[in-house]
Amino acid sequence: MPDYRQLEKDFLELLKEQKAYQEALALIQWDLRTKIPPKGVDQRSEVIGFLSQKVFQITTSEKMKMYIDSLKGKASNPIIQRSLEECEEEYNRNRKIPEVEFKEFTMLQSKSETLWQEAREKGDFAQLQPYLEKLIEYNKKFAEYWGYEKNRYDALLHVYEPGVTTELLDEVFPALRRSLAGLLKKITASERKPDSTILQKHFPKQAQETFSLEILKRMGYDFAAGRLDETIHPFAIAINPRDVRVTTRYDESDFRMAIFGTIHEGGHALYEQNIDQAMAQTPLADGTSMGIHESQSLFWENFVARSEAFWENHYSLFKHIAPDEFDDIPFSDFYCAVNEVKPSLIRIEADELTYCLHIMVRYELEKALINDEIEVRDLPELWNQKMEDYLGIRPQSDREGVLQDIHWAAGDFGYFPSYALGYMYAAQFHQKLETTLDVESAIKSGNFAAIKNWLGENIHQYGKLKKPLEILQDVTGEGLNPEFLVEHLQSKYARIYQF
């Protein structure tokens, strides 16, 4: 009989090695997006390639396979058992693709990403088209290798949001869309027109940083285990479980970018900072899915920082830090401006209400692409048509249409739905929290500890120990339900737009 305890030890050692490579890679990624001088990039890319290959080799090694086969079902605790399952998933995902195809795909991704920047700049979809076609072919092949029950797209969804299926999304998204469309109609019809241009006054970077740091502190972000830096595309990154960094971008003519961005990334970071340390050196020390991760950032951004209660407490601090030009804005104008709803063409600039409509456009198109129902060459027209159908506006160029996001050009299909799932999960968590805490009063008091602790206890601590829908079920007692998001938006905008 094999010595299981020794095998477990060896397995954990291998996970540590993998983590060591991943930690080095994470630091390199952070540096690449915050500090690296331009001439250093080329050589650093080589290092990324080398270290990523080492991780890939571990995840697909015979040794790994041996641990999985020997230990699965015999693990001495749930952390090891779930780690084995995670490793098995990854082993299968990576091993099922022939090595040569994986390499070709990776090279194609990298070329296509670079090309995308140029194509977007010029609004030239034709330039990207052949690359997209190939990337989709690979995604279809991979989905076949990985397998699925009902819909080929499920295999891709599974990578980002295990448990969520095309069937579920096809039930939930249309219902959500109808509700959002109804709300949007009322808002458009309202005579109340919040004006966000009143917010576009000069606000020096330094002062924006002061406010951002103060809010992060109040959220309970641990600065002894993290830091805030400047970047072009904001992100949060766990370099190790005790070093979880936040980045933000300062636009001196629009403070919303930095302040809501910092709070959003801070929400991601709180998740990573509060995963149980017992999992620190395992693959479970990570958010359980893209969607649950997004629910945490959106919880803080939308349910906390865009709420009336938040600004009732923080508007005086804001005015204290902001330049004098903001002094004349009455509270209610300010709060409404921060929550202005206005269909727009660019996803990352969308408001809280229309955001999910952007996601549905993408979801329906990528699902159809993967299932051979539409052609890549028709994408621009289909995109524009859907934008008109769902948001009532039509892009005038592919730059503000199908070319705006990097995801497809980077070969990522099945990722977009996570964003909308994050909105719904966040609303479900919020509704549940309200049954045990007067959330509004907590926000108004500016003491966020109760909120942070509830999220920590119910979601963060588990890392990947629970699957996304398992967490949702355990916390709320039900599955995915778009109603709570709709209720939240309905009650919020009814006040703002008075309908």
Next chain:
Amino acid sequence: MPDYRQLEKDFLELLKEQKAYQEALALIQWDLRTKIPPKGVDQRSEVIGFLSQKVFQITTSEKMKMYIDSLKGKASNPIIQRSLEECEEEYNRNRKIPEVEFKEFTMLQSKSETLWQEAREKGDFAQLQPYLEKLIEYNKKFAEYWGYEKNRYDALLHVYEPGVTTELLDEVFPALRRSLAGLLKKITASERKPDSTILQKHFPKQAQETFSLEILKRMGYDFAAGRLDETIHPFAIAINPRDVRVTTRYDESDFRMAIFGTIHEGGHALYEQNIDQAMAQTPLADGTSMGIHESQSLFWENFVARSEAFWENHYSLFKHIAPDEFDDIPFSDFYCAVNEVKPSLIRIEADELTYCLHIMVRYELEKALINDEIEVRDLPELWNQKMEDYLGIRPQSDREGVLQDIHWAAGDFGYFPSYALGYMYAAQFHQKLETTLDVESAIKSGNFAAIKNWLGENIHQYGKLKKPLEILQDVTGEGLNPEFLVEHLQSKYARIYQF
């Protein structure tokens, strides 16, 4: 017959792997000393251990040995040939030590470094003594394993300054000491007393940074291949050949720390930035020795930035950036204050003249320790006596005596002489440069390109392609010669102290 070209290719591939690990390690080191949040450190140390072990495994691998044996003498170009020699040196250095001893030594180093901080704080030499004894025992053993011709200490010197021997130092140091003592006597006797306390006025960090950045730019430091950050113990680090970073420390009550520190580290960085790119992925992409490296930092710090010509040009810029309190300092008082000579107890605070005397104290003691001529327990007393003999002052505690430096506590013996060698090399290079360029006028004009290019062409570009004394010989036509340093100090201080 083996396929040598293929073997060479494979050898270069192995060097690239090694470089990839080293690049990740260098970035981690930079981060550790500039940005990391405190709680992230423990886990990061594990990663350092893991990656360092990978490097060690490559340098001591059978594969490496095979390349060395197969290719040495048959390399198709000098870069490959010298790389093979470097790899052989390292292979031998690491393989000659039994693995268990190397591991014990490494663990001892790390414990001793930590302990040293406490011992220094308390001025308690006895606490460190048993560790020092063991570390010295290991160093003696290692020296025996590595081998030497005449003096056991040579084996240690060789690690930092290949080619330089105890015999050479025993000839050069006493001569230099006598000259420095003579100069010091004249200075002490002089009625001129420059007063450096006039420089100790409040100078905000931001403004110090502005001045530092401007000087780095003028030196020709390439900011597209580097950056300046804040740290506690300043350093320069080549993360890769196109990413060479400088760090500095801001003391708001004494600008000299940051400004001369930045220029010093900038000198190191210029060296690394200007190594021939053809060596980029080999062990030759590095300064050729500690001493030559130090000669480059000292060239810029002492021969450029502490010169009268430099301040004649830059004093107006300095006054423009510095707070108003500096306005009243006449140029000559300022220049003399910056060059005040005053025997002091702490090496890193020493002036340009007395610095080498601090080094000689350490050299003589560590040489005697390695050759069993003195006992560790007698070190404090011997240290204090030598300080009195050479500098005329006596430490009142071991904190400002034998415990001040980390080097011995970290197990590094044979390192200290490099600092003094750097002074002498720099003076020799400076004298040579003066035969082809009016250095004073170049400095006065503020256009440092001619200086930077000369150092680049004569020293920097070669990396480790030439050994330290080979570079010295090729550039100056002679070996180590302390006379030029003495001449430089004599002529400089004769003006300042009027003797």
